[in-house]
Amino acid sequence: MRTTVGIIGAGPAGLFLSHLLHQNGIESVVLERRDRAYCERRQRAGVVEHGVAEALRDTGLGERMDREGFRHDGIELRFDGRGHRIDFPDLTGRHVMIWAQTEIVKDLIARRLADGGRIVFEAEATGIEGIESDRPRIRFASGGAEDVLECDYVVACDGFHGIGRTSLPEEVVRTYDKVYPFAWLGILADVPPSCDELIYARHERGFALHSMRSETVSRLYLQVPADTDPADWSDDRIWSELAARFELRESDWKLGTGPITDKSLTPMRSFVTEPMRHGRLFLAGDAAHIVPPTGAKGLNLAMRDVMLLAEGLRSWYGTGDGAGLDAYSDTALRRVWRAEHFSYWMTSLLHIDPAATPFDKRLQQSYLEHIAACRPAAAQLAENYTGLPAV
Numbered sequence: 001m002r003t004t005v006g007i008i009g010a011g012p013a014g015l016f017l018s019h020l021l022h023q024n025g026i027e028s029v030v031l032e033r034r035d036r037a038y039c040e041r042r043q044r045a046g047v048v049e050h051g052v053a054e055a056l057r058d059t060g061l062g063e064r065m066d067r068e069g070f071r072h073d074g075i076e077l078r079f080d081g082r083g084h085r086i087d088f089p090d091l092t093g094r095h096v097m098i099w100a101q102t103e104i105v106k107d108l109i110a111r112r113l114a115d116g117g118r119i120v121f122e123a124e125a126t127g128i129e130g131i132e133s134d135r136p137r138i139r140f141a142s143g144g145a146e147d148v149l150e151c152d153y154v155v156a157c158d159g160f161h162g163i164g165r166t167s168l169p170e171e172v173v174r175t176y177d178k179v180y181p182f183a184w185l186g187i188l189a190d191v192p193p194s195c196d197e198l199i200y201a202r203h204e205r206g207f208a209l210h211s212m213r214s215e216t217v218s219r220l221y222l223q224v225p226a227d228t229d230p231a232d233w234s235d236d237r238i239w240s241e242l243a244a245r246f247e248l249r250e251s252d253w254k255l256g257t258g259p260i261t262d263k264s265l266t267p268m269r270s271f272v273t274e275p276m277r278h279g280r281l282f283l284a285g286d287a288a289h290i291v292p293p294t295g296a297k298g299l300n301l302a303m304r305d306v307m308l309l310a311e312g313l314r315s316w317y318g319t320g321d322g323a324g325l326d327a328y329s330d331t332a333l334r335r336v337w338r339a340e341h342f343s344y345w346m347t348s349l350l351h352i353d354p355a356a357t358p359f360d361k362r363l364q365q366s367y368l369e370h371i372a373a374c375r376p377a378a379a380q381l382a383e384n385y386t387g388l389p390a391v
Helices: 012-023 036-041 050-058 063-068 088-092 101-114 235-246 298-319 323-350 358-373 375-386
Strands: 005-008 028-031 070-072 074-079 082-087 096-098 118-120 123-129 137-142 145-150 153-156 174-189 199-203 206-212 218-225 260-274 281-283
Touching: 005 012, 012 028, 012 101, 012 298, 028 123, 036 101, 050 063, 050 096, 050 298, 063 101, 074 358, 082 088, 082 358, 082 375, 088 375, 101 118, 153 298, 199 235, 199 323, 206 235, 218 235, 235 260, 260 323, 298 323, 323 358, 323 375, 358 375
Parallel strands: 005 028, 005 153, 028 118, 074 199, 153 281
Antiparallel strands: 070 096, 074 082, 123 137, 137 145, 174 218, 174 260, 199 206, 206 218
């Protein structure tokens, strides 16, 4: 099998890259080890930055997002029994969309197949060869047999556990890692959201987040110890703990409850691999970097990576200008590290570290009060959350 760009992974990054390349007349093949049904139902992020939402619209993928998703003009910080709204348009002129990654993947798969794109499901990449040559190859297993995809470039969008990152030569790789001593217990519930915009709550018992997937489905999270087994949390216990952490003084606001349809544990980790390119192999998304979900940056960083890479490939195949490809790693990493810092900052601000002292907790409280009272501090949060236009 032969193509121009071989892409490993049919998540939003790999699929969006294939879509962008197609729009620029560049052929690609996407290899995905899971089946289509799995890709279209796995639950992931739901906040889409302003610039990423614009890119989806500009490339013909925004119609269903705008019809069924939610435009959010702010978030609420809730602490000390009080709520404070961060107004995005007032502070930045931008907004975000609430549109589940699952739905983005559904739209991308449908569009790529309608456009004649090649997505090979149940095809597990087993090796990447020749990345320092002009004819790299991806070995993959499909239908009980081994095959080879030959290409000009390989783009690994295959996540933290994929083969992309481990295919870089050990002598050129640098990694940076932080593991947090807590996790998120996440639930999906068949209950209308109890809020119009996301609530980020800091409570002495831990962090909580209220989000949504639709007008009838809510997505909520609780900070829990890293070794938590979701099966140990009954539905009643989850709702009781969420109500306690979201409680508002001097308010009649109530948390709606309903049937919980899914429970999962999300570890909290920061991770970066440098460089994001070696020879003809490029890394994008979770293959190169992971952020804790507090800052809502994982999906958006992955999409920004491939937008940058698609532009570099367009220039190379269009005019022979390889400057964009040569600068890809350095340019992408500038945004990655800003997002890493913002995600770390939001996580440190809103979670209760098991080792935190009373001094540490009082500093958290003080900074939250500063954001509520100081427009430049609120603007800094809003600018990072809605997505920095350029880094």
